[in-house]
Amino acid sequence: MDRAMNRGAAVVLPLIEVGLIAYATYALVYSVGVIYLMNPDKSWNIERRRSTGIGLIVVYFVLFAPMALAFMRLVQVIWANPGVVPLGDPTSEKKGLSTKQFDRYDAYTCEYDGLPRWCHDCHNFKPDRSHHSSDLGRCVRRMDHFCPYAGGMISETSHKFFIQFLFYAAVYTGYVLIVMAVFLADRIQKIGSHPGVWIGAVACAGVFFLFTSGMFLTTMYYLSENLTTVESLNRANVTTIAMRGTSPDLSRAVSTANSANCVVTQTTPIITEVQRTNSRSYVVVQTQPGENPWDMGTLPNIKSILGNSVFDWFLPLRMSPCIHPSEAGEYEWGIAVQKLMRENGLGSAYRSRRRRSSHRSSRG
Template sequence: MAPLSVRSAQKPAGLSIAAEQKIGQATSVVIPLAELGAMGYVTWVLVYQICVQYLINPSERMQRDFNVRSQRATGITLIVVYALLLLLLLVAALRLIQMIWSRPDLVPLGDPSSEKMNATFNGFAFDQYDAFICDYQGVPLWCDKCQNWKPDRAHHCKELGRCVRKMDHFCPWAGGIIGESTHKWFMQFVAYTALYTTYVWIVIAIFLADHHSKMDSRPGTWIGALVTAVLFSLFTVTMSGMTGWNLTINYTSVEGIQRGGIHNIAFLISKTTQPPISLPPTPPARNKHGELPDGGWPVLCTTQRNSGKRYVVMQTRPLEHPWYTTPMMGWKDTMGKNVVDWFLPIRQSPCKQKSRRGEFEWAELVYDMARTYEANNPGIRLAILEGVR
């Protein structure tokens, strides 16, 4: 589940990219099957050995020699709670795997013979947005491996050899890539797994201690299930916390690793009463902290598309995230607008719903950048501020 790589620190000589991709995709099948086997094992221990054989129907020898009494109500209650947690976990896992295998977030491959300077947009919606992430010249970002344009927040996945929309990480534990369409299901999956495994190890630990106090023995199968549950519990509780935190600050794992960088944003000019603006082709000098002398945002250039649309390109300051809103808005953007959606893996994430302003909801700082530019250029209006001034 963590953003881990299936490649070793020192790759075997001659291991091709295609071979690495096959290894990565194979692990995304094998590891979930191993997890399913682990769930079967702990189910056998907790439900059958502990609840049935030890609590509900202890043997005559246990009752006679060790004074073990039947605790039918306790055993049945533990089984019901376990079954409910397992059901929630399996539904979330199946929804996640179904979405991963359908691969809705893969960016189409471009023409292998095309290059950035002569490639067409091929149906990409950049010109339909009021603002988008771009390079220094105001051109959308380009992937030289996929030979195609990259939507905002898309990144190239080495394990798949494809760009993925709002890529978070490749997770063999979850069965594949975590991206725009799967982030919600992944959060629910790790959260329910954390709840499930925590319940399992607590129940096993309690009755393992009870078994030892009454019978002076610790069954090896119980210890094995306890260790398995504890390890998975520590892992998934940590992952739940990390994933939930990233959702509230509206970061993907990739963006978190790259945190501190800058972004170039192209703003659509909707109206101008000024002649064409001539701007320096390079950003102005920054101080040692990476800030501009006046504390503003650098304007890199203006550009005009073949369609006649004009854009002004501005640059964020270091550590500024163009998509940070508020913790609750960040959470709802992925998990859903109401509490029911947070717990049930049914509805798709609201972040799939695009608007005219951009691929994703912009942070307030992006609107501040636009307001600052308009204030410094009274004859120009930016489309992103229409209706929000």
């Protein structure tokens, strides 16, 4: 029932928003700009303010255009490519299913047995950072939240356009709020009348300004830490990660510390070592509680979604850079995980060591 209601709201709410924008356009452009400022009724006994009216209307459309573009791009991506994970065969079981997709990575998030996380509903492994959405009935890559105001799922594919839409909508509603409030006060003072349409526009713009600016600031705060809304709810948890490599590296790391006569505090909780049938070895480790495995630092975190150039930050056109997986993993690993790999000769450290040794043997 919840699911049907959410999905219904995701169709109705964007239409209501379009209606409200049409209403704001009527109130600000026509009622304030064209009538009140440029062609006032003779009986009002007020001066004609043509240039003020034209200026207000021009600025209105300059702010309206990027918001409309971001909104159309957002809705288009949400409907065309919400970033769902393919469904598995309903008869398939976790054990025995190919992990080929994960084997090319230095590391991936996993369960205690070292296998990737499993979705019982989709009958498939979950890529890193994906979550099962009850609204879509599917696992979604880098799922953020289901937003009926934007028409559906905010995820890897749409997060950038969602943030851009919130920014432009906050600027637009802020402008409508200020212009309507200023000229409502002006009109009350000069001719003593206060049309319902103007009061309604002030109220709607006020509500949506608070909503969009608050949402924008919250989303940017989470993005600066590279957390999705789902992850922010579980941020105190530990993350279990399978890293490529073998445990002799780990014992060496520990014994080196011993021989140097240091107090050994084993801070990396190692759960198990896994030997796959394809002769690959993985060491299963856990992060510290509250440690975000994806936090690369504020600017790289923001760039991973908004893009690498200032044009990308503001233009709602290109997809986010984080969508393209690398050898490192489904997404770039954060500072804490990279350190863990380096110190224990696992994951990327294991890969670069193997490269160096194969390079040496090919030269020798």
